[in-house]
Amino acid sequence: MAADLGPYQPYNPPPPEPAPVYQPAIWDGAYIGVNGGYGWSNAEPTEGEGGFGGGQIGYNWQRDRFVFGLEGDFQGADISGSAFTFNGDTAHSNMNWFSTVRGRIGIASGPWLLYGTAGLAIADVNNSVNLVGVPSFHDSDTLTGYAVGGGLEWAFAQQWSLKAEYLYLGLGDSTLHNVDGDSVRVNNDVQTVRVGLNYHF
DSSP states (O other): OGGGGOSOOOOOOOOOOOOOOOOOOTTOEEEEEEEEEEEEOOOTTTOOEEEEEEEEEEEEEEETTEEEEEEEEEEEEEEEEEEEOTTSOEEEEEEEEEEEEEEEEEEEETTEEEEEEEEEEEEEEEEEEEOTTSOOEEEEEEEEEEEEEEEEEEEEETTEEEEEEEEEEEOOEEEEEOTTSOEEEEEOOEEEEEEEEEEEO
């Protein structure tokens, strides 16, 4: 009967299952930082442009490769422009500061985070139009609108990251009036690019 068992076959256990790939939650938690950049507007006739700088604070939640977050920021700005005509008409615009409160959602790949962002935008904007022979038009107001954009962030050290970000601030139109009751409309939308440095707690 033993002859029917055939030659000896040593036991070979099955290969172990591969270990799951673990993505460290390096983006989890609160952060604070500084930023600076450049903004410009295609609104005619002034087409304002200029620099800005400020700070941001936020919080991220990371689940595997997906990152969700909230961020608020405030920037002092000098995004301004002027326009002149040969007959003496002039127009001026200036954004003195702006702030945003936004949600963020992104995908992490090692120390890199690619994200999109959208939320509320608030800005202090001054506009004036002076036409020869007509009382001047002017408006100074704190405007609200939306902010939408995206960016790329790099965690270059254990608690530090650098980011580059684009935001479009949709602040809509302002209606400027003069003492005669006449009015003109001026667009206030601004595009911005900036870099920032964050410290993660």
